[in-house]
Amino acid sequence: MRVLGIESSCDETGIALYDSEKGLLAHALYSQVALHAEYGGVVPELASRDHIRKTLPLIDEVLNKANLNRTDIDAVAYTAGPGLVGALLVGCAIGRSFAWALDIPALAINHMEGHLLSPLLEENPPSFPFVSLLVSGGHTLLVDVQGVGEYKLLGESIDDAVGEAFDKTAKMLGLDYPGGPILAALAEKGTPDKYLFPRPMTNRPGLDFSFSGLKTFAMNTWKASDQTKQDQADIALAFQTAAVETLAIKCKRALKKTGHKTLVVAGGVSANKALRARLDSISQLNVYYPRPEFCSDNGAMIAFTGAMRHSAMVMQDQPTFSARPRWPLDELSPP
Ligand code: KG4
Ligand code: ZN
Numbered sequence: 361m362r363v364l365g366i367e368s369s370c371d372e373t374g375i376a377l378y379d380s381e382k383g384l385l386a387h388a389l390y391s392q393v394a395l396h397a398e399y400g401g402v403v404p405e406l407a408s409r410d411h412i413r414k415t416l417p418l419i420d421e422v423l424n425k426a427n428l429n430r431t432d433i434d435a436v437a438y439t440a441g442p443g444l445v446g447a448l449l450v451g452c453a454i455g456r457s458f459a460w461a462l463d464i465p466a467l468a469i470n471h472m473e474g475h476l477l478s479p480l481l482e483e484n485p486p487s488f489p490f491v492s493l494l495v496s497g498g499h500t501l502l503v504d505v506q507g508v509g510e511y512k513l514l515g516e517s518i519d520d521a522v523g524e525a526f527d528k529t530a531k532m533l534g535l536d537y538p539g540g541p542i543l544a545a546l547a548e549k550g551t552p553d554k555y556l557f558p559r560p561m562t563n564r565p566g567l568d569f570s571f572s573g574l575k576t577f578a579m580n581t582w583k584a585s586d587q588t589k590q591d592q593a594d595i596a597l598a599f600q601t602a603a604v605e606t607l608a609i610k611c612k613r614a615l616k617k618t619g620h621k622t623l624v625v626a627g628g629v630s631a632n633k634a635l636r637a638r639l640d641s642i643s644q645l646n647v648y649y650p651r652p653e654f655c656s657d658n659g660a661m662i663a664f665t666g667a668m669r670h671s672a673m674v675m676q677d678q679p680t681f682s683a684r685p686r687w688p689l690d691e692l693s694p695p
Contacts, residue, residue: 361434361670365663368411368451369443369471371402374659375418377426380667386425387660390414397537408446415454435673437666440468441684448683456681465673467666472689474661475626478650481664486622486648491614496627497523500569502614508668509694514614515567522603523629525571529578529599533592543596544632550597557602562609574602604635624648631655669695
């Protein structure tokens with residue numbers, strides 16, 4: 361079965377074709393970073409309009425790469441939430457219309473499930489059960505994963521997501537947009553142990569996170585410093601070290617609680633090298649990540665999730681669709 365995947369939940373248009381027998385056939389991604397850069401963050405209306413411009417040409421590009429025609433597609437998987445409602449509606453409308461016109465089934469995919477399953481696209485995939493750490497711009501989640509659609513939420517952020525905290529701290533330090541990866545690159549030039557930032561909520565039991573205080577701590581440290589280039593790098597490193605250590609402490613706790621020996625990390629922040637190095641250093645643990653290009657939003661994870669849920673694919677009886685800007689992962693069920 362060849363599944364076309366469409367991702368348009370935020371500021372990236374991602375398209376891919378996944379074959380349940382042959383694996384990933386082709387994928388293409390268009391990032392709107394340049395479009396939103398002058399505003400210092402994603403402008404939802406501009407994002408929606410750009411998805412409209414890019415989705416169909418990207419579908420043609422992916423079909424060309426795979427040497428296939430539209431009629432070779434067996435099913436369509438599109439992100440229906442969570443995300444920006446206008447941006448989601450573009451992918452939903454195009455995905456549903458495609459399926460309707462080609463008389464093939466379609467399926468609404470949860471974006472966070474896409475991230476969660478993305479490491480399974482790699483050559484040596486993890487096997488169930490495992491603990492999943494999902495770290496993106498909108499979410500910080502620890503999930504007990506028993507199988508596809510069998511998700512129990514162990515912990516989540518009570519305020520900013522970790523990616524959001526990276527982005528806000530970067531902005532406050534005067535770094536360019538998008539801040540997370542730029543802050544991470546700058547941290548490599550920081551002086552180790554120059555500053556010690558707190559590890560929020562690690563001194564009390566539980567698996568929830570809080571990252572907004574860390575961002576404020578970084579801001580106060582920056583204001584009290586001479587605000588030189590080196591101060592900027594030192595604060596970036598202290599912030600990153602604290603965020604990474606906090607995530608590592610909670611991961612260890614979640615593994616102990618569930619008894620699982622496998623940790624699967626995904627979402628934009630899973631590209632962070634310091635986070636990978638720290639989690640890899642935990643003894644007697646198998647850690648899995650997506651390849652770097654599939655850490656951020658992409659169509660491959662949506663096409664793949666569609667293929668994993670092929671039995672739930674439905675033919676439409678009506679040309680209707682809906683998006684779910686909020687769609688908690690633990691509302692999903694197995695296919
Ligand atoms: O998964 P994603 O592409 O989009 C969402 O679903 O949110 O994640 C984007 C987030 C942004 O906050 C971005 O700054 C962060 O991931 N990010 C990073 C790195 N690369 C991306 N944060 C820290 N270090 C990185 N290397
Ligand atoms: Zn995402």
